Amino acid sequence: MTRTRRVLVVSCVLRSFLTIRVQLGYVNYPVNAFIPRPLAIFRQDVTMSQDWIGYSYAALVSAGGIVGYVKAGSVTSLVAGLFFGFLAGLGAYLMSQNPKDVRLSLGTSGTLAIVMGMRFLNSWKFMPAGLMTIASFLMLGKTAVGMFKRPHDS
Template sequence: MFLYVLLPQLVLCNSSVLQPPGSPSGMFASVSNMSVDWAGYGYAALVASGGVFGYVKTGSVPSIAAGLLFGGLAGFGAYQVSNDPNNIWVSLATSGAMTGLMGSRFYKSRKFMPAGLMAGASLLMVGKLGLTLLQKPHES
């Protein structure tokens, strides 16, 4: 369902020409050329698919619940960054929480899959968003 909601936004809103009000995609006419946060959407897909994979492999309901919750939050954060590159707070909070949770699981288990992979990917997202935060022009 997550893909069905965001895919039209990605495809239709990334054009540089606005659609006329009577067009079939007229509900997207107010959005012009936006840069898409592909790394954020990829991270969201990785988190959500990790939760689904954990459920399929072990039958863990908390795994699928946490994966879909954090994947949805990461996707929402990527959508916000795509609309406004300065609005990184949901993405930063989600990836920061995932870094802490999966980092502690990796520290305890010393197993790369899945905790180490998710901790590493989350840490990369925190780094990417931190660089975005540092490169923003400061308003006085």
């Protein structure tokens, strides 16, 4: 099956799914409420705030691993960067769902702060160890402050 045919099949399935829902009178509901169960991870609750700083931190960690692999050929940097980037992204997602669920974000940013801080103290090179140490400590502080902050009443 060619790529064009696959895209056409997927778009036809989604279009018919949404058309059936609209014909049944579900127009009052947002379109993302009709996402099937396997894709439920992509649903967004409009009232929840997203942890964009956490997602940016996860992207920075992942990009650092990829750049380390491209520049130095370090497979260890690639694996560690993608692994910790995934954990940081998952932690940001969990904090977006429940602002008090900070364990994964604290663990990830704390581990990276310690490991990259030790690398920075041994080499005194700002890139990448110094940058990741500063970013990890900032993320650690942001997460710790968010842990003690009261939720807003609305």
